[in-house]
Amino acid sequence: MTPLPPAFHATLSELLGDDWRTDATALEAHAQDNSWRHALPQGVALPRNREQVQAIVRACHDHGVPLVGRGAGTGTTGAAVPTAGGMVLSFVHMNRILDIRAGDRCAVVEPGVLNGDLQQALMPHGLFWPPDPSSAEICSIGGNLACNAGGPRAVKYGTSRDNVLGLVAVTGTGALIRCGGPYTKDATGYDLTHLIVGSEGTLALIVEATLKLAPRPRAQAGLRVLYRDAGSAAAAVSRVMAQPVTPTMLEFMDARSLELLRRNGAQVPDAGAMLLIEADGDDDTLPYLLNALAQAAEGDGMLELDVATDGSARDRLWAARRALSPALKSIAPGKINEDVVVPVSRIPELVEGVQQLSREAALPIVTFGHAGNGNLHVNILYHPDDAGESARAHAALPKVFALTLALGGTLSGEHGIGLAKRDFMAQAFSASTLAAMQAIKQALDPAGILNPGKVMPPLVPTPHGHQGTDFP
């Protein structure tokens, strides 16, 4: 790897002082995210304001140094891993909540604010920010926006992209741009806000976000519904989504998930599949909402329906759901966890197809997730030190994607692409569509310094990951 140019190093030192780090401890601390990937950066910048971010990007631009933006490092796709070398820009010091505008239902934050810290700050205002990755306590808002994080509440409240009103960001030339603002309707110029959300630091670095808030519901309650088989449960998902009461959460677990819960001591009856359905509202309306959801959940193949309206029964219900991911390790230490999306009506075929792939690969595949959005987590489990199992697991992965795409779905619902799914992008999109995306990359990051090699399949690799484009 080419060493960082001395002039670049000098510029960063002068700009950032002790917030420019090249010691081994700092490099190692910014070498990985929550994927299996690891690559050392050549330097770590910890800016404290947007002007420093601009100056850093300009230096990278001028010297052709790759720049990987980093939130809290909880991503699962390798998007924050500096595989092309260069530097990591961490937003850990830019963690101020700049404004909470209760009357406008929005908050203005720096990208390093932790999701959970924002939720705490919003509590006294009776508001919350809906995106809820299961890692709320440790993940940053900037990271949530960069990968368009979702979580179970997205079925009612939408994903990160649906809950941002405006951004201030720095493009690949160091230009500061501002789009959107503290309002919910906007037909003024091009929508750069939603374009930058989900672009995983490849188009621009977010330095400020205006987030759309929702009023915190006064009451919540849930249903646990068991079904004979996955097909019956999936049909119920379609019925639930076709009636007027949108659930707050609508989670699916296949037979293997339930088996796993029982094996770990949870009190879950034997069944082919389970739905956890939740509603929110207030004490007056909640019984009616639950009743509508229960009516939709009932149908051919339903075995048992339990209502949990009080706190502790509801907590037990969700504890069962949360116990799933850690419990996977009791089957096998290796896990390939993908978050594919299919149209809700195709969930039965996805579940059936995955079971078929499991039999073919002779490996357990456990499927559960956010069924109301058609967003299922497919977990391929294997022993990494067993060469045969490892090979079969990695051979099964492209088949999961091919099945998903054949059902009219897409690669990722909430984790993003990063490195993990980058090489499948050409199956998900036509060459023309990818070329249009590359042209936009080129427009906002002409030197190709922002997170090179992520999201987009590389076209013309050059030193420091600069990507050319053949569009149009």
Next chain:
Amino acid sequence: MTPLPPAFHATLSELLGDDWRTDATALEAHAQDNSWRHALPQGVALPRNREQVQAIVRACHDHGVPLVGRGAGTGTTGAAVPTAGGMVLSFVHMNRILDIRAGDRCAVVEPGVLNGDLQQALMPHGLFWPPDPSSAEICSIGGNLACNAGGPRAVKYGTSRDNVLGLVAVTGTGALIRCGGPYTKDATGYDLTHLIVGSEGTLALIVEATLKLAPRPRAQAGLRVLYRDAGSAAAAVSRVMAQPVTPTMLEFMDARSLELLRRNGAQVPDAGAMLLIEADGDDDTLPYLLNALAQAAEGDGMLELDVATDGSARDRLWAARRALSPALKSIAPGKINEDVVVPVSRIPELVEGVQQLSREAALPIVTFGHAGNGNLHVNILYHPDDAGESARAHAALPKVFALTLALGGTLSGEHGIGLAKRDFMAQAFSASTLAAMQAIKQALDPAGILNPGKVMPPLVPTPHGHQGTDFP
């Protein structure tokens, strides 16, 4: 104006036969939209499928001919008026509803489908498409998407951009791109879908859209609330938006609007301002929702609150609202109607500022609109044949925009920019932000043939409106 090149004309004739029109009748029929603007195109293409659209765009690209996409011509900003000459591409023949997927809560349509026709087709499925410009019966889905149309229901259901899941579109090179699809969660690559929505035909032409549908509510009811002054009503808007029950509609009318209604015979008591607040749900929950909204509407300065739960009282309520726009003509035949947006908390200052501008210009300015989104229609009324009034009206317009921007708002909430507000874009956005938008324009439409001169302020005008860019 340069005549169309003979080779271009021959290509279009061969491709489209009788669907390529250059006769005076056809040209005149495609020379204007619902703005005051008029410019004859040099030819009109009426394609029947996406392959023809691609071929037309390629021909325009190769010959440098400007191409203006056209839905039903109901836009108010001149976006569909071919001011740079060249040709109009009308989607009138591409008007098929391709699929209604009730289980996936989405519909797949061609752009020429009328909004009202789609709503009719969705009725038996118990679904609807939320965007509701007041022109539903005569406006097209493609036009709604091109200008990010909103309407009163947007406060609960969002605008056109919030209600589209995927697009198939043709970029300025004739490339067919496909992004998004029949699913509600997507973290796969760049979000071209929301970028193209609202770009007014300047980035790509939509040839297919997958629309997000909502379940049709079983019951609706409304409140009519009168206030002492605009400030009290605006404070109530903030209170309504800060509690958990989101209204379906939340419309504001100032004192002049009420005066106008009374002058035209409507039964509206004397007051400083009025809110119409609507909720939807079902028979069980609606009383609770209305109660919550009524509690929020009550407060300092409230004079009177009427509940209209039955059909006819509710109809009278909304008839009053619909009567407003036509009633404006009884004051003066000339009207400059802008749809500015401010943060909800700044509505009092906007209304007060507009009243001040009205006094300064010695012209009536009537303000009403979608207060829940901070999206108000400011109507400057004047006699066009009175040179003094006309000059004062046109001098007041930039002051309305300056006031809006000073309050942290933006130029347009639902009409778009087109020609009408194009020259104010440089006040709404920094030079860097506009340059980023221009770079994206350049990326998707490198020859600058798609609706040249609209939305973006021109940088480097050349023959046939080709725009260069100085970004980065």
